[in-house]
Amino acid sequence: MRVAEAWRVAIDALRANRLRSILTMLGVVIGVGAVVALVAIGTGTKRQIEQQVEGLGSNLLIVVPGRLDPGAAPSASTLTMDDVEAVTRVVGDRSRVAVTISSGETVRAGTRSAYASMQGVLETTPDVFVRHLDRGTYLTRTDVTTGRRVAVLGAGTARDLFGDRDPIGRQITIGGVRFRVIGTFEQLGQSLGVDRDSEVHVPVTAAQRLLGTQRIDGLAIRAPDRERIDALGSAVVAALVKRHPDTDFSAVTQEQILGVLGDILGVLTGVLAAIAGISLLVGGVGVSNIMLVSVRERTKEIGLRKAVGARPRDIGVQFLLEAVLLTTIGGVLGMALGISTALLVDRLTPVPAAVTWWSLALAFGVSAAVGIIFGVIPAQRAGRLDPVVALRTE
Amino acid sequence: MTQPLSGAEPAIVAVDVTRTYDLDGVSVSALRGVSLTVTAGDYVAIVGTSGSGKSTLMHLLGALDRPTSGTLRIGGRDVAALGPAEMALLRNETIGFVFQSFHLLARTTARDNVALPLVYRGVGRRERRARAAEMLERVGLGHRLDHRPNQMSGGEQQRVAIARALVTSPSVLLADEPTGNLDSTTGEQVLGLLESLNADGVAVVLVTHDRDVAARAHRQIVMRDGLIVTPVEEPAG
Incomplete structure (x- = not known):
């Protein structure tokens, strides 16, 4: 089966269950939106602090008692x-x-x-x-x-x-x-x-x-x-x-302060992204679940397709594409949600937010990967269905 | 292992074929040694009560399933040597299926339903649609190309299914109770269509429990308890 044909079949199948498709996508939309928005807030905060430290003036040396060590109590x-x-x-x-x-x-x-x-x-x-x-x-x-x-x-x-x-x-x-x-x-x-x-x-x-x-x-x-x-x-x-x-005395430069702050905020951004990533994972599980239901519901269709010559791989690709389509459409909508959330936060609250290209690329890539990973099991199950059993299902 | 389909070789040859299912650890013999040959242009009816093994035989003849023992050659190829993908290809090239419940895709037009087997043969969209239209014309549904199954009568749906079975120019058409869901008039029309196709050279294998339908075939095969018991004159079962 040609790839273009498989896409058409997948799109038709999603259209046939419009409400279910949208609800399934929602998990991915929220997950991707959360990743994009939270990474944007983390990045915006980091940039703002960097600007402020740089705004102190250049070639600055700050001398304090004790060692510069985040976590150590000030002396x-x-x-x-x-x-x-x-x-x-x-x-x-x-x-x-x-x-x-x-x-x-x-x-x-x-x-x-x-x-x-x-x-x-x-x-x-x-x-x-x-x-x-x-x-x-x-x-x-x-x-x-x-x-x-x-x-x-x-x-x-x-x-x-x-x-x-x-x-x-x-x-x-x-x-x-x-x-x-x-x-x-x-x-x-x-x-x-x-x-x-x-x-x-x-x-x-x-x-x-x-x-x-x-x-x-x-x-x-x-x-x-x-x-x-x-x-x-x-x-x-x-x-x-x-x-x-x-x-002990420490003399620290702006570069060192920025380095330490950057490390802390980088970890913070990472933690935020990881929490958001968990919701993306949950969305992926939802996709997997719905695809399994879809395979069961369409057992007769699978049987017929096999009877007229569909190979296990053709059926597998059809269902895998369906899952990938669900998550990538969800991913694109999630990016739009994440970007608009970040812009609103930036404009309406004191918290700065800066959307970065890498977070968009990452979110999209992850949502496509989620589709593949969580689509594989339902797709394999569909591909391996015994045509005799599938045709007999009522 | 594989041999080209020569004109001399029958479409389907089954020699002492058995099929045993394993149901929760219990062996159930659905076929207990069946031999059968379907040649080009044959018109065979397989009759028998439910549980006689006729459906199992049908699945084997259609390359949907493989025998537990015995030899089954379809289109010149030994089914035992084929994997699932090769079986799919064999079905696509050799067999046309017609089912009791039509098995049409619900949200798909008559034309695209008929074109479906060509999708798995890699035929381009334009050519598929042209050949599907031609086939629908042949079964008398040239005016129903863009209708969906729920917009058509049972007889029309079965004729769409027959067009779908024919679109790949198969050598054997396997029809499982093709008139089972139709009233007698439409059933008669569908049978007439199958017979006219048979006259054009396609082998037709009918599975039915209707003795009037079976009587129209050139050859009847009566099944009972997983064995062929022809020739028999009294009602089977």
């Missing part, structure tokens, strides 16, 4: 401003070194209050990280050395505390201590559902006094170029270890 910092001086000497350029000590604080202005991440920083922060001011000015070196109580607000905190009014020159209190607003940042938006605009930058010295500590949490260095970044990292770590013989 308590023993770094102080004296260590920062030492690192600055190694780097040779104060404007390339930024520090931070952060603490979640309630910030008040008049009757309004907002919860924000207070960051004690040096005046170098906007140069080391890429940060742009919306209004006013940033901290100065004098602000830092004298511990002046001035603050630069994130866009969200500024909006929460002052609404549409200009915050520049106004008073706020952090932990009961008064600060004067001198600037506001441009809006950054959200990342993984976390608002990045709820922050207040104050001089590190003022923050330390407020928190009653001499420590800082970590520091960041912008290397002059990519080539020197590793050497600089080793030199800085060596200098810090010399001062704190009992503590």
Whole structure:
């Protein structure tokens, strides 16, 4: 039997039981749709985070106590401003070194209050990280050395505390201590559902006094170029270890952070795809089931076809094509469902989604394979039917 | 093993053929040694009660089944040496089947039903449809080409089935109770059609329990308990 003929027969058979065909396909449609949509969400999230890490600026080196090891508990910092001086000497350029000590604080202005991440920083922060001011000015070196109580607000905190009014020159209190607003940042938006605009930058010295500590949490260095970044990292770590013989320090680059994040999100995407794949498998079992019913129902037809000269293979191919047709049509509909779900999620929720070609190709390939795998047993059963028995069936 | 079909060799030769079924461990002998020859142009009726083995014999003659022992040659080929695919080819080339319940594909037009055996012969669609139309014309259904089985009477459906059996130009036409589901007038028409085909040279083997139908054949074979008991004059069974 020619292949074109077998296709025609398969299509006719699916048409004959339209409702049943559609319901059988539905399992595959949902499975493929889920794979495409979930992989799109995983990929979109990964891309967004990569963009944000890259958006911090290039050639960045972040120095933290302890080892960089996902899963390890963060170590308590023993770094102080004296260590920062030492690192600055190694780097040779104060404007390339930024520090931070952060603490979640309630910030008040008049009757309004907002919860924000207070960051004690040096005046170098906007140069080391890429940060742009919306209004006013940033901290100065004098602000830092004298511990002046001035603050630069994130866009969200500024909006929460002052609404549409200009915050520049106004008073706020952090932990009961008064600060004067001198600037506001441009809006950054959200990342993984976390608002990045709820922050207040104050001089590190003022923050330390407020928190009653001499420590800082970590520091960041912008290397002059990519080539020197590793050497600089080793030199800085060596200098810090010399001062704190009992503590490990890590200097990590953006590439390393991206690598770690990429690994985690890759695993997450894989897990999502696997869960969706299970529903595809269930859809495949449904196809197999219905094909077995179809073989039984059409036993007489199979007997007749065999009587007039159909070989076992002809009958097998006919039923296999029917199963493959069910799953591939289901696969195409599932792709459409997955793509539209991804687009809707991307547009209507904060969760980003990016449909990738490989996930479409994979979903289609898998649905065709499911048709073949789950169609083989019914097809073999149909092909092996004894024509005498099949013709006798009523 | 295989020999070309020569003009001298009969269409079907069965020598001391038996067929034993194994039903849940119990051996049941449906045929217990049957010898029979069907030559070109033969018109044979096989009669017998149900359980006499006539259906089993019919399946063997039609290459739907293989004997347990004995020799069965169809179209010059020894059936024992053939696999399922070769048996299918043999049926396609040598045998035309007509069934009591017609066995037409329900959602398929008369023309495509008739063309079905040619599908498995690899004949192209256009030629298939042309030959099917020609065959329907020959059985008097030239005006019913695109009708579906449920749009036709029983007699018409059986004539479609006969056209389907003939479309491959078989040497033997096997008809299993072809008039069993028809009233006497239409049954008469169908028999007349089979006889006119027989006159054109196709061997016809009828399986029936109707003695009037059997009496029209050139030769009657009466079966009882898995054996041929001809010639017999009294009612079988």
